[in-house]
Amino acid sequence: MKKIHTAAFTCCLLFLANCYTSAQKVDTHDSSYYKTFPNSLTVRFYFSKKYASIYFQPIGSSKNLQYRANTKVNMGIGFTYHNFSLNGALGFGFLNNKYDEKGKTKSLDLQMHLYPTGWAGDLLITHYKGLYAFPKDYASNIPGAYYYRPDVKFNLFGLSAYRVVNSNKFSYRAAMIQNEWQKRSAGSLLYGGGIYYSGLSGDSSIIPPKLTPSFLQAGVTNFHFVTIGPGVGYAFTLVAAQHFFFMGSVIANANINFSTDEAGGAKKNKVSFEPGAVGKAAIGYNGNVWDVSMNWAGNAFLVKEPVASKTNFLSTGNFRFIFAKKIMLKQK
Numbered sequence: 001m002k003k004i005h006t007a008a009f010t011c012c013l014l015f016l017a018n019c020y021t022s023a024q025k026v027d028t029h030d031s032s033y034y035k036t037f038p039n040s041l042t043v044r045f046y047f048s049k050k051y052a053s054i055y056f057q058p059i060g061s062s063k064n065l066q067y068r069a070n071t072k073v074n075m076g077i078g079f080t081y082h083n084f085s086l087n088g089a090l091g092f093g094f095l096n097n098k099y100d101e102k103g104k105t106k107s108l109d110l111q112m113h114l115y116p117t118g119w120a121g122d123l124l125i126t127h128y129k130g131l132y133a134f135p136k137d138y139a140s141n142i143p144g145a146y147y148y149r150p151d152v153k154f155n156l157f158g159l160s161a162y163r164v165v166n167s168n169k170f171s172y173r174a175a176m177i178q179n180e181w182q183k184r185s186a187g188s189l190l191y192g193g194g195i196y197y198s199g200l201s202g203d204s205s206i207i208p209p210k211l212t213p214s215f216l217q218a219g220v221t222n223f224h225f226v227t228i229g230p231g232v233g234y235a236f237t238l239v240a241a242q243h244f245f246f247m248g249s250v251i252a253n254a255n256i257n258f259s260t261d262e263a264g265g266a267k268k269n270k271v272s273f274e275p276g277a278v279g280k281a282a283i284g285y286n287g288n289v290w291d292v293s294m295n296w297a298g299n300a301f302l303v304k305e306p307v308a309s310k311t312n313f314l315s316t317g318n319f320r321f322i323f324a325k326k327i328m329l330k331q332k
Helices: 002-022 172-176 209-214
Strands: 034-036 040-056 065-069 073-081 084-090 106-114 119-134 148-164 180-182 186-201 222-240 244-263 266-286 290-304 311-328
Touching: 040 084, 040 106, 040 119, 040 148, 065 148, 119 186, 119 290, 148 222, 172 180, 172 222, 172 244, 172 266, 172 290, 186 244, 186 290, 222 266, 222 290, 244 290, 266 311
Parallel strands: none
Antiparallel strands: 034 180, 040 065, 040 073, 040 311, 065 119, 073 084, 106 119, 119 148, 148 186, 186 222, 222 244, 244 266, 266 290, 290 311
């Protein structure tokens, strides 16, 4: 199993290296559809909210168990120069007044969304410790409180790359990183693939004691999986009056999953085929100088455990509200 995982990661890394090398070709896009600003610096002020959750399906008609990371609303600044972007944000207290009632989540969440010419790539490095069960009162022995597990850890590491076939008319950058301007409606076919590793673990059973009779996963302390597969999708930006836009893209992946459950030191493995999805969306105003917009980027996975026949659902993503300005730099 380890050899399969290592080989799969190596293949995906080579695929990304190839796509980014190909992206160095001269840009020959149709300027009547979108405008580039090669000698500019895009600066932004933004608010963001990341999320991560995993659903376990029960026996019969009982409610799903949903674990969520308690993430903060962050406020930050950033910039983009050519294809390089850097952003930094903090979760200030005045933006998160009711944060403590769900329990604290310690996190490391790095999401890189890259758009070299003709390609769209994602790199995710996510670690959360301390999750709560949603909704309130579910699985909790305390009325009016969330069930909180400070020991439960959630990890997601992955990368993907997708070819943007119609990159001469369609721009991801205009919608997602604000350094270009889509002036006319256009879309593109997308194809490529990705590989991800994810896991959920705790010091004791992941299933809360109160819910033990309703879940076949009772007793499992560590559940993790590797998923890999090709994907195809479509992206489209609708533009009104040259400045107002809505962009949406979705990619469906045909994934093969290698999953493992561990309970009491014993491990069980399973191989299954399940779909996955990569989505992006943005809406707002864009022009020569200013951009005011909202965007979202997210991933969704379906995966089965060795000890249960029903499918788990896992989702992660990031919402942003952005004010950006393109600043023209002096030419040498």
